[in-house]
Amino acid sequence: MSAASLKALYDALKVSAKKDLRSATITAELAILCEESIEFVRKSANFVPLISGVPGKGYGMLRLKGGTRSSRPINTALFDRDVAASDLAALLAGETSAYSEERLSQLLYTAAMSFCVAVDLSGGEGQKSPNQKSPGTFFEILVGHLAAMKLGVNPAKKVAVPTSDGAEADNMLPTDFIFDLGPGKSKVHMPVKISTRERVVQAWAHQRVLEGMLGAGRYKGVLVILTETNKQKDVSVVEVCLPGQWRAYQMYIAPMYRVYYLDVPKKYEPLRDSYPFIQIWPFAKFFSEYRQIQSPNP
Amino acid sequence: MSAASLKALYDALKVSAKKDLRSATITAELAILCEESIEFVRKSANFVPLISGVPGKGYGMLRLKGGTRSSRPINTALFDRDVAASDLAALLAGETSAYSEERLSQLLYTAAMSFCVAVDLSGGEGQKSPNQKSPGTFFEILVGHLAAMKLGVNPAKKVAVPTSDGAEADNMLPTDFIFDLGPGKSKVHMPVKISTRERVVQAWAHQRVLEGMLGAGRYKGVLVILTETNKQKDVSVVEVCLPGQWRAYQMYIAPMYRVYYLDVPKKYEPLRDSYPFIQIWPFAKFFSEYRQIQSPNP
Numbered sequence: 001m002s003a004a005s006l007k008a009l010y011d012a013l014k015v016s017a018k019k020d021l022r023s024a025t026i027t028a029e030l031a032i033l034c035e036e037s038i039e040f041v042r043k044s045a046n047f048v049p050l051i052s053g054v055p056g057k058g059y060g061m062l063r064l065k066g067g068t069r070s071s072r073p074i075n076t077a078l079f080d081r082d083v084a085a086s087d088l089a090a091l092l093a094g095e096t097s098a099y100s101e102e103r104l105s106q107l108l109y110t111a112a113m114s115f116c117v118a119v120d121l122s123g124g125e126g127q128k129s130p131n132q133k134s135p136g137t138f139f140e141i142l143v144g145h146l147a148a149m150k151l152g153v154n155p156a157k158k159v160a161v162p163t164s165d166g167a168e169a170d171n172m173l174p175t176d177f178i179f180d181l182g183p184g185k186s187k188v189h190m191p192v193k194i195s196t197r198e199r200v201v202q203a204w205a206h207q208r209v210l211e212g213m214l215g216a217g218r219y220k221g222v223l224v225i226l227t228e229t230n231k232q233k234d235v236s237v238v239e240v241c242l243p244g245q246w247r248a249y250q251m252y253i254a255p256m257y258r259v260y261y262l263d264v265p266k267k268y269e270p271l272r273d274s275y276p277f278i279q280i281w282p283f284a285k286f287f288s289e290y291r292q293i294q295s296p297n298p
Numbered sequence: 299m300s301a302a303s304l305k306a307l308y309d310a311l312k313v314s315a316k317k318d319l320r321s322a323t324i325t326a327e328l329a330i331l332c333e334e335s336i337e338f339v340r341k342s343a344n345f346v347p348l349i350s351g352v353p354g355k356g357y358g359m360l361r362l363k364g365g366t367r368s369s370r371p372i373n374t375a376l377f378d379r380d381v382a383a384s385d386l387a388a389l390l391a392g393e394t395s396a397y398s399e400e401r402l403s404q405l406l407y408t409a410a411m412s413f414c415v416a417v418d419l420s421g422g423e424g425q426k427s428p429n430q431k432s433p434g435t436f437f438e439i440l441v442g443h444l445a446a447m448k449l450g451v452n453p454a455k456k457v458a459v460p461t462s463d464g465a466e467a468d469n470m471l472p473t474d475f476i477f478d479l480g481p482g483k484s485k486v487h488m489p490v491k492i493s494t495r496e497r498v499v500q501a502w503a504h505q506r507v508l509e510g511m512l513g514a515g516r517y518k519g520v521l522v523i524l525t526e527t528n529k530q531k532d533v534s535v536v537e538v539c540l541p542g543q544w545r546a547y548q549m550y551i552a553p554m555y556r557v558y559y560l561d562v563p564k565k566y567e568p569l570r571d572s573y574p575f576i577q578i579w580p581f582a583k584f585f586s587e588y589r590q591i592q593s594p595n596p
Binding site: 161171172173174198199201202204205206208209211212213244245247248249251252253 | 459469470471472496497499500502503504506507509510511542543545546547549550551
């Protein structure tokens, strides 16, 4: 599998995702893309350990054989380079109940990182390879597909701004994923990001706009993020966290119902335990508590 | 004046700005940097017209003589390539009352663009030249200096998050410029951006956090932006505007008191005239209405 073939698979996935994100077509296309990405990585890259600046976590990276190009940092406990294709296929079909939360975390992280690290290793001048934006789009499709299967509907990517006079007619606000679960259920606002840094305030701001337009508690805000790791000088890994700012956003902009990470940053874990009690958990937890998110109750 | 000399002037300015942004030192250092940038441009670049996609506005760009490197788009009516050093010096010393609003707009735009286009033309591998982040920092120093002189105090770049228990003690929130004008006066929250696109929601979100922490109307939000121009395929210029989204932010996140542009985008002008009546004006207007901003009244 070459970089050009991965790009062709990714381009096809993007087209299919616009038609029906929760379809069996996406399950199949995601499975092929993840498996081929991992196959590409197995064949063409070596694993190189990195110095972890995060207590209790180990990190490494992939480096192209006979080259200098290297990948983003990889959490060694979460990335399963030898994952079975059948496990990836089950995950992507939404058949998650047989797995422990720990194993589910590994499958989710491995699927999410597979294409991202393949892009890191395969980009380059003149090559027909996926570009640097593609990991973000891929991750959004992966998370959107898994969430849409569990929540039972496809998401929209815009909402109508309510109008009280003609001036604002036809004003649609572009958003991240919006799941309308129908009468008697919650609605879900789900921003999906590879990492956040200072841009994370956008998620809270859009939650605030939804609250203002459509009522407090009408949309549950569910933010899904891959990781906050940063590779420093190519040898050590840290997590870039801004817990004080997150606290202020949760207190003063709008409440986020859940924040799920595929690799939860250590410094965000304590935010669960004191006011304003931001619920930051592994994304694997979504698959056991999604009924609570569907419920109209807070 | 070489690119390396411009970089040295810029580096010195950055250091001085951290000490006392409204000082005569900054007036002098900004004046030299703007004049030398324009001198560099006059000597080393030709002006090339661009096709304007904006009704009523003309745009061009600078192109390095004997090279292919070109600058960001330049509004031809606002950029005065032959500006007198004495006019720039007067502007940067805050002596603005002798100028019409129209002429003041030209001086402000010319000063702001001078260093930005010099950076566009001088960047490159291995060269000791200012980097691509430096126009944003320069523009922030320029606007901060002019505002600090008129408002009479230096800004801070963080605010304390109020605490009701020990858990959040010592929690400082990093912000854009915060001017505390003292008792009996308004306080001012002034984000400064080269251009905004989808990132603009940050300005409204931070305004919301200030409102939530310290009370509605306590801080007047004053957003200052250089331009929203975008050069397409190197020949035509458009303005990237999201008026529907701005309306939603102003209605549902927090009210911004003023939005000043150095080159006001055409599509934002009508936002003044219908609900929620966002006050978007040329930055030159700040110099005649800053007393209204200082007033504690809305």
